[in-house]
Amino acid sequence: MDSNTIALAGQQALWTALLVGGPLLGLLLAIGLAVALVQALTQIQEPSLAFVPKMLALAALLLLGGSAGMAIMRGFTERLFDQIVSVGGMG
Incomplete structure (x- = not known):
């Protein structure tokens, strides 16, 4: 094995994780920052106020962009399996 x-393969795995999870984490970070700002300005310290908008946004983003994330992961998996076959010499 080389x-x-x-x-x-490890580098591609990290890049794939960044492509799939990066937009999700970025959106949740932005929403969390906005909710924290609203809570600081209004002095409302309700825990569900921080949780519910993040959960709704995550669900919406997964519904809208889930197929793109799955396509990225499928492409990574196909490339990884091709590399495994080329290393094993069974092709």
């Missing part, structure tokens, strides 16, 4: 192949 260590470069393993390192490349």
Whole structure:
């Protein structure tokens, strides 16, 4: 096994995780910041006020962009399996 192949697979895995999870985490960060600002300005310290908007936004983003995330993960998996086959010499 070539260590470069393993390192490349790890790099691709991290890049895929960033592509799939990055927009989700960015949206949740922005919403959390906005809710924290509203809570600080109004002095309302209701825990559900911070949780519910994040959950609704996450559900909406997963419904709208879930297929794109799955396509990215499928492409990564196909490339990874191709690399496994090329390393194993069974192709």
